[in-house]
Each structure stands twice: as C-alpha cells, then as structure tokens.
Amino acid sequence: MITTKDLTKVYRTPGREVTALDGVDLHVGEGEVFGVVGQSGAGKSSLIRCVNLLERPSSGTVTVDGQELTALAGSGKRAGKELRRARARIGMVFQHFNLLSSRTVLGNVELPLEILGHSGHERTRKAHELLELVGLGDHARAHPAQLSGGQKQRVGIARALAGDPKVLLSDEATSALDPETTRSVLQLLRDLKEQLGLTVLLITHEMEVVKAVCDSAALMKSGRITESGTVPELLATPGSELARELFPVGGTPSADDRTVVDVTFHGETTTEPVISKLSRTYNVDISILGAAMDTVAGKQVGRMRIELPGSFDDNVVPIGFLREQGLTVDVADVAPVAAEPQDNAGLVKEGAK
Amino acid sequence: MSWSEIQPLLFQGFWDTLYMVGWSTLIALVGGLPIGVLLVLTDRGGMLHNALVNKVVGAVVNVGRSLPFIILLIALIPFTRFVVGQSVGSTAAVVPLAIGAIPFFARLVETAIREVDRGLVEAVQAMGGGTPTVVFKALLPQALPSLVAGLTTTVIVLIGYSAMAGTVGGGGLGSVAVQYGYQRFETSVMIATVVALIVIVTAVQIIGDAAVRLLASGRGGSASGRGGSTADGGAGKRLARLGRGRTVALAAAVVLPLALIGYGIGQSGGDKQTLKIAASPTPHAEILEYVEKNLAEKEGIDLDIRKFNDYVVPNTATESGEVDANFFQHKPYLDDFNKKNGTHIVPVVDVELEPLGLYSKKVDSLGGLGSGDTVAVPNDSTNEGRALHLLAKHGLIELKPGAGQEATLGDIADKKGLTFKELEAAAVPRALDDVDAAVVNGNYAVDADLNPAKDALAAEKVAGNPYANFLAVKDGDQDDPRIRKLAKLLNSPQVEEFIEKKYKGAIEPAFGHVGS
Numbered sequence: 001m002i003t004t005k006d007l008t009k010v011y012r013t014p015g016r017e018v019t020a021l022d023g024v025d026l027h028v029g030e031g032e033v034f035g036v037v038g039q040s041g042a043g044k045s046s047l048i049r050c051v052n053l054l055e056r057p058s059s060g061t062v063t064v065d066g067q068e069l070t071a072l073a074g075s076g077k078r079a080g081k082e083l084r085r086a087r088a089r090i091g092m093v094f095q096h097f098n099l100l101s102s103r104t105v106l107g108n109v110e111l112p113l114e115i116l117g118h119s120g121h122e123r124t125r126k127a128h129e130l131l132e133l134v135g136l137g138d139h140a141r142a143h144p145a146q147l148s149g150g151q152k153q154r155v156g157i158a159r160a161l162a163g164d165p166k167v168l169l170s171d172e173a174t175s176a177l178d179p180e181t182t183r184s185v186l187q188l189l190r191d192l193k194e195q196l197g198l199t200v201l202l203i204t205h206e207m208e209v210v211k212a213v214c215d216s217a218a219l220m221k222s223g224r225i226t227e228s229g230t231v232p233e234l235l236a237t238p239g240s241e242l243a244r245e246l247f248p249v250g251g252t253p254s255a256d257d258r259t260v261v262d263v264t265f266h267g268e269t270t271t272e273p274v275i276s277k278l279s280r281t282y283n284v285d286i287s288i289l290g291a292a293m294d295t296v297a298g299k300q301v302g303r304m305r306i307e308l309p310g311s312f313d314d315n316v317v318p319i320g321f322l323r324e325q326g327l328t329v330d331v332a333d334v335a336p337v338a339a340e341p342q343d344n345a346g347l348v349k350e351g352a353k
Numbered sequence: 354m355s356w357s358e359i360q361p362l363l364f365q366g367f368w369d370t371l372y373m374v375g376w377s378t379l380i381a382l383v384g385g386l387p388i389g390v391l392l393v394l395t396d397r398g399g400m401l402h403n404a405l406v407n408k409v410v411g412a413v414v415n416v417g418r419s420l421p422f423i424i425l426l427i428a429l430i431p432f433t434r435f436v437v438g439q440s441v442g443s444t445a446a447v448v449p450l451a452i453g454a455i456p457f458f459a460r461l462v463e464t465a466i467r468e469v470d471r472g473l474v475e476a477v478q479a480m481g482g483g484t485p486t487v488v489f490k491a492l493l494p495q496a497l498p499s500l501v502a503g504l505t506t507t508v509i510v511l512i513g514y515s516a517m518a519g520t521v522g523g524g525g526l527g528s529v530a531v532q533y534g535y536q537r538f539e540t541s542v543m544i545a546t547v548v549a550l551i552v553i554v555t556a557v558q559i560i561g562d563a564a565v566r567l568l569a570s571g572r573g574g575s576a577s578g579r580g581g582s583t584a585d586g587g588a589g590k591r592l593a594r595l596g597r598g599r600t601v602a603l604a605a606a607v608v609l610p611l612a613l614i615g616y617g618i619g620q621s622g623g624d625k626q627t628l629k630i631a632a633s634p635t636p637h638a639e640i641l642e643y644v645e646k647n648l649a650e651k652e653g654i655d656l657d658i659r660k661f662n663d664y665v666v667p668n669t670a671t672e673s674g675e676v677d678a679n680f681f682q683h684k685p686y687l688d689d690f691n692k693k694n695g696t697h698i699v700p701v702v703d704v705e706l707e708p709l710g711l712y713s714k715k716v717d718s719l720g721g722l723g724s725g726d727t728v729a730v731p732n733d734s735t736n737e738g739r740a741l742h743l744l745a746k747h748g749l750i751e752l753k754p755g756a757g758q759e760a761t762l763g764d765i766a767d768k769k770g771l772t773f774k775e776l777e778a779a780a781v782p783r784a785l786d787d788v789d790a791a792v793v794n795g796n797y798a799v800d801a802d803l804n805p806a807k808d809a810l811a812a813e814k815v816a817g818n819p820y821a822n823f824l825a826v827k828d829g830d831q832d833d834p835r836i837r838k839l840a841k842l843l844n845s846p847q848v849e850e851f852i853e854k855k856y857k858g859a860i861e862p863a864f865g866h867v868g869s
Contacts, residue, residue: 054478079483088481098476101572102494111490112480145572
C-alpha cells in the first residue's frame with residue numbers, strides 16, 4: 001500500500017548538510033498497521049512527512065495505493081492540484097493534534113470536507129458521523145480547548161478520516177498522552193483499522209505502541225531502516241534489536257561458568273512445556289533469570305532468560321533442542337557480576353563465542 | 354473661549370478625526386493585510402519562499418515605517434493630488450495617513466501570523482489544502498484575535514498621526530489642539546480637545562479589547578479561568594450566545610467605518626460659487642471670518658475658509674487651483690517661494706502687518722540689553738532675517754554689508770556680546786522666561802498676550818514695511834470678480850475698525866496695493 005524506494009532527504013543549510021533519510025526502502029502491506037520505531041533524530045519524522053510529500057524527498061520514490069506521489073509532485077516547491085488531491089486521500093494524525101482553536105470540534109472535522117468541496121449540509125452530516133465513530137458525538141459544539149488530550153486526538157483522528165482515506169499516517173499520535181489515554185486511542189486506531197480496512201503507518205518512540213497495535217515494525221537509526229518485518233518475523237529473528245526492545249528480559253547469571261540464553265516463544269510454542277521438556281530430556285538444571293509475557297497484535301508472545309550450567313560448548317545440544325521446538329534462541333553475553341542490568345548487555349549472535 | 358465657542362470646534366474636529374481615521378484604517382487594513390501575509394509566506398521556510406520578494410517587500414515596509422509622518426505628509430502631496438484630486442482637506446489627509454499606516458499594520462499582521470502554530474499549516478497541507486486554503490482557513494482565522502488587537506493599535510496610532518493633518522488643512526481634534534492650544538494659547542480649547550482625544554483613544558482600546566476577548570473566548574486562552582467550570586449542559590448555550598456576540602462585534606467593526614465614510618462623502622462636495630481661501634488661523638482666518646459673517650453676503654460672495662498651520666501647502670494648493678486664494682504671507686516670503694518652487698502666486702491686496710517686536714521680561718528698555726544677554730529669534734529664514742534687521746536697526750547688533758532679507762546668524766558682523774537662540778516662531782513667546790529678550794511675530798505675540806504697541810522694547814513700523822500680509826492668488830485670477838470683491842472688503846473701513854479693535858495695535862491694518 002505504501003512503498004518507498006531509496007528515499008533520501010538531505011537538509012541543506014548554508015555550510016551544513018544533514019542527511020535525515022539515507023536510502024529508505026519501506027513496504028507497508030494493505031490493511032497493515034506498520035510501526036516505525038527509533039529515537040528522536042533518527043529520521044522518523046522526515047520519513048512520515050515524505051510519504052505524503054509534506055517534505056520533498058531529495059531522491060527516491062514514494063508510492064501510495066499504486067500512485068507514485070513523487071511523480072505527481074513536479075519540480076516546483078508548491079504542491080500541485082494532483083498532489084493535493086492525493087494528499088486528501090491520506091489521513092494524518094499529529095502528536096500535538098494540530099486542531100484549529102478558532103473552530104469548534106465539528107468545524108475542525110468539516111475542514112477537510114470543505115477542502116474536498118463537499119456541500120455544507122453534506123459536510124455537517126459526515127462530520128457528525130465521524131465524531132460518532134470516534135465516540136465524541138456529543139462534543140460537536142465544543143471548542144478544542146475544552147477537551148482533554150485524548151478527546152483532542154480523537155477529533156484529530158475523525159478529521160483524518162474525513163476524506164475516506166485508505167491510508168492513515170500517525171506522527172507520534174500518542175506521545176503527548178498519558179498511558180491510559182494512549183491505550184484507549186490505540187484501541188480506537190485498531191478498531192478503525194478493522195472496521196474501515198485502513199492501512200496505518202505510524203511512527204513512535206514508544207515500544208508499547210508497537211506492542212499494542214502493530215502488525216509490522218521497522219527500526220530506524222540515523223536515517224536508515226536497520227530492521228523490518230512483521231512482529232512475529234522480528235521475534236523469530238535471532239539477535240533482533242526490536243524483539244529485544246519489545247521484550248526486555250533481565251537477570252544475570254549466578255556464576256561464571258554458565259550459559260545465558262534468551263528464548264522467545266510465539267505462536268503455538270507458547271503453550272508447549274518446553275523448559276520442563278528440556279530439563280527432563282537432557283537432565284540439566286535450568287534457572288529462570290527473567291521472563292515476560294505479552295500480547296502483540298492480538299497474539300501471545302513470551303520471552304524468557306534462562307541459565308544453563310557450563311559453557312556454551314557444553315550446551316550446544318540443549319540449545320539445538322530449543323531451536324527444534326520452534327523457538328527463537330539468543331545466547332546472551334552477560335557477565336555474572338555485571339552491575340549492568342537487563343538488556344543493556346549486548347546480545348551476540350549464537351555461536352559467536 | 355466659552356464652551357459655546359469650543360463646542361462646534363470640538364464637534365467638527367471630532368468628525369474630521371473620525372472621517373480621516375475611519376478611511377485610513379480601512380485602507381490600511383486592505384493594504385496591510387496582504388502585505389503582512391506575503392511577508393510570512395515568502396520568508397524562509399514559508400509556503401511561497403522567495404527571498405527576493407521577501408527582501409524587497411520588507412525593505413519597502415521598513416522605509417515606510419522609518420519616515421517621520423510629517424515628511425511623508427509633505428512628500429506625498431503630488432501623489433495625493435493624483436489619487437484624490439486635491440492635496441488639502443480631510444480627504445487629502447487620508448492618503449498619507451493610510452500610506453503611513455499600511456506598513457505599520459503589515460508588520461503587526463506579520464507578527465500575528467507568525468504566532469500561528471506551524472503544525473496547523475502542516476495539518477491543512479496534509480488534508481490537501483493549497484496556499485489559499487492555508488491562509489484563509491487556518492492562518493487568518495487563527496490569528497484573528499491578534500489581528501484585531503493590531504488593528505486597534507493601528508487606529509490609535511492613526512488618531513495620533515491625524516493631529517498632523519492640520520498641515521494639509523485636514524482638521525481633526527489634534528489639529529484643533531495645536532491651532533488653538535499651542536499657537537493661540539487657548540488653554541481651555543487645548544484641554545477640551547485633549548480630553549476628547551483621550552476619551553476616543555480609550556473607547557477605541559476598550560472596544561478593541563472587547564472584540565479580542567470575544568473572538569478569543571471558547572478558544573481557551575490560558576488565563577480564561579472558565580475551562581474548569583464548563584458543564585456539559587450550559588456550555589452549548591453559552592457558546593451559542595458567544596457566537597451571536599461575535600457576529601455583532603464583527604458587524605460593528607464593518608459598519609462603523611462604513612458609516613463614517615458615508616458621513617465623509619456627505620461632507621465633501623460644496624457649492625461651486627464658493628471662494629476657497631487658505632489662511633493661517635490667526636489673525637488671517639479671523640479677519641476672513643469677520644468678512645464672511647458681516648460683509649460677504651451683501652457682496653454676493655461666499656467664503657470657504659480653510660485653516661492651515663503650515664506655510665507651504667496654502668501656496669501649492671493655490672497654484673494647483675484647489676483653493677482660489679490664500680491669505681497668510683508677505684512679499685519676501687512669496688518671492689522666495691515662487692523662485693524656489695516655480696509657482697506663479699501673485700499678491701492682490703495688502704491687509705495687515707503683524708509687527709515683529711522685541712520683548713523682554715528681564716529688562717524695561719533697549720538700553721538694558723547688552724553683552725552676555727541671550728536673545729531668542731525665530732528659526733525660519735524670513736522671520737529670522739526680519740528679526741535680525743529689527744535688532745540691527747536698533748543698534749543691538751551690526752549686520753554685514755549686503756545682508757539680505759534672509760539674513761542668518763552668519764550674517765552678523767558684530768554680535769555685541771549677545772548670544773542667540775533660534776526657535777520655531779510659535780515657540781519663541783514661550784521661551785521669554787528663559788531668555789533675556791525675544792523677537793516675536795505679531796500674531797504669536799497677540800496669542801501670548803503681548804502687545805506690540807505697549808509691551809515691545811522695539812517694534813516694526815507699518816510705513817514702508819515689506820512684511821505686510823496680503824491676499825494672494827494664482828497669476829491670472831487677479832481679475833476674478835469674486836477676488837476683486839473680496840479684496841475690496843478686506844480693505845474696507847469695517848475691516849480696519851475690526852483689526853484695530855480686536856488686536857489693539859498688535860496687528861495693524863496695512864491696506865493698499867503691494868509692491869509699492
């Protein structure tokens with residue numbers, strides 16, 4: 001639904017060049033909720049703005065719903081009619097809501113309909129419908145200043161849906177909200193996606209958001225996508241930084257001569273008694289150092305850090321067993337007395353020792 | 354002056370002020386708004402980023418902002434004439450007022466629009482809105498309270514500027530304050546006009562603030578204190594009421610200037626047979642008013658007397674035919690003016706002399722003045738020369754041989770120990786307490802309660818004096834029957850009696866043909 005090819009964005013100021021996007025290839029499938037995660041300054045914001053061409057990419061192409069937007073843009077700085085029409089079919093939600101304080105809630109939702117040239121009556125009807133959809137039917141006459149943050153974002157979402165978009169872009173939509181409100185707004189996004197068959201591209205710095213709504217995710221660092229895939233894929237990828245970020249497990253080994261292994265369960269394996277099987281089969285004493293269970297994109301996923309006696313070489317066979325069970329296995333390089341807690345200890349790919 | 358005399362002055366001044374300020378505000382709004390928007394849009398990072406346009410428009414605005422208004426007023430005279438067909442009067446004053454206010458308001462617009470969150474622009478662009486949509490749906494509505502506040506400030510600045518409209522005969526309260534309060538020492542008039550101005554400015558500010566509050570209400574300003582108590586039930590009703598109030602405020606904002614303009618149109622356009630005469634307020638306009646009230650009707654002429662504080666515009670207006678005649682100057686000044694400006698103004702008939710006198714509050718006679726004393730003199734070329742000649746004639750200084758009528762301090766051969774202070778002619782009588790002696794123009798002396806006949810240590814004589822003030826017209830109009838009639842009336846025994854009685858020697862009749 002959204003494809004970017006070799007997308008580059010360089011900001012030029014006199015005497016300085018900043019590369020915000022450095023050859024980004026992104027593919028978001030239809031009906032997917034795709035999360036781009038990264039620290040601030042990683043280029044997420046530039047990426048999402050390049051998708052509807054609020055920012056002109058320096059090079060590369062953007063295709064949304066089969067339409068190559070970069071070709072519509074032309075060479076001028078101003079957005080031409082065709083590009084503007086294409087933008088109207090892409091909803092966008094902002095971190096700071098960006099509602100017009102001069103208009104009522106209803107007026108804000110009507111604004112994109114005015115731009116689309118709907119008649120007054122039609123606008124009001126549709127805007128009311130959208131407000132019902134986001135649960136704000138009785139706040140139509142209020143001004144944005146009278147709403148809570150979560151309500152404002154619901155207005156923002158209703159507004160983004162006014163042009164019947166197939167694609168919704170979400171720019172840190174929940175970053176200004178408290179955890180509980182964040183959950184309810186994310187739930188709304190998820191519901192709307194199901195109800196309207198939306199494709200959602202969201203950028204965030206919060207792993208919780210990815211965990212709660214995303215089908216797929218990508219990690220962005222210094223203008224590049226370093227990892228990308230569906231969440232199950234990522235969790236199944238040994239050494240995946242995203243997977244580790246999604247499920248940080250803690251725990252340090254009890255002694256020097258131990259092998260620490262991080263095991264990720266997903267799909268059917270979550271219900272299998274894998275650890276006791278391992279223990280029985282190979283007669284090893286397994287200590288559980290830490291564990292986490294959560295629901296990602298509606299599926300149960302778990303992660304566990306276990307400790308096996310002996311060095312890695314002594315444990316090749318048990319580790320092989322775990323992998324045969326369909327688990328993702330990472331050997332963690334954790335020093336026993338290390339003050340360093342949790343996942344700050346770097347993961348090494350298995351067998352690297 | 355009594356209240357019954359002051360009241361019509363105030364009333365006329367009030368309407369003139371409203372007329373000038375109303376029109377110029379409207380023009381400043383129409384002109385300044387797009388310029389302010391353009392400055393934001395073409396700036397770096399703006400939607401229509403264009404460094405060249407931005408710099409050029411910015412520079413033009415800066416030039417407009419830096420010109421002192423009085424200079425703009427004079428410099429724009431040809432343009433004003435081109436636009437409104439005349440360079441004197443309230444309508445003519447609107448042109449420089451508006452042009453002075455456009456860059457001022459444009460900067461306020463620019464600031465107001467810059468305050469609008471860029472995120473809103475982005476949001477509208479993301480909806481598929483183009484530049485006009487962004488401007489009209491987001492920038493202007495969001496900035497509206499600031500824009501109204503800016504407009505309020507502009508109106509008040511214009512009220513201040515309009516005080517200078519007297520220079521081009523525009524009238525208005527400020528001009529009345531200057532003419533009567535400053536130049537004629539009518540303190541009561543000055544106080545009345547200043548109070549009226551304070552009332553107007555305060556009213557404008559209150560209305561402006563109320564409009565801003567009304568527009569900002571519901572938007573949830575940080576200090577509104579209302580947000581917390583908003584109950585679901587009452588909120589809708591309250592907002593509906595606010596909505597109505599807003600409509601009323603906007604309607605008032607539109608209708609008020611239009612009403613003023615309507616009034617102004619009703620005001621302009623006079624009788625074609627009327628003789629328009631530009632005159633200084635004292636004593637020229639007073640003498641003309643006497644003629645108008647007591648003598649003109651019998652002769653079948655109708656006078657339209659325009660008062661000017663300035664000595665340039667009456668001549669240029671006569672030259673261009675906007676007024677039929679003027680009465681404020683003497684021969685040396687006119688000769689100099691004609692030469693420097695290429696105009697063709699000719700004197701018709703001498704009327705009066707305002708004898709320049711030397712006054713002092715420190716000494717009783719000429720003999721009391723000497724080395725170490727300070728003497729104030731007018732600083733304009735003719736009056737200063739005239740003053741120095743008066744001093745030389747009485748032996749207080751010696752002028753260099755050949756020093757003409759426009760002698761300056763540099764033409765003094767021997768100061769005899771005196772120090773000179775050059776002041777604006779109208780300000781000289783005010784300086785009397787601070788100097789040992791001062792040379793004061795007759796009209797200003799009268800206004801300051803000084804009598805040339807009684808109080809002056811030395812005064813000019815009528816006989817052979819080139820400084821008699823005359824009625825003047827554009828060359829060729831001397832034989833206009835209406836002018837001839839007016840000339841005859843100005844030299845009538847009734848006017849002679851009026852001058853002698855009213856000014857008691859401070860101003861003397863000096864009838865007869867000029868150039869003798």
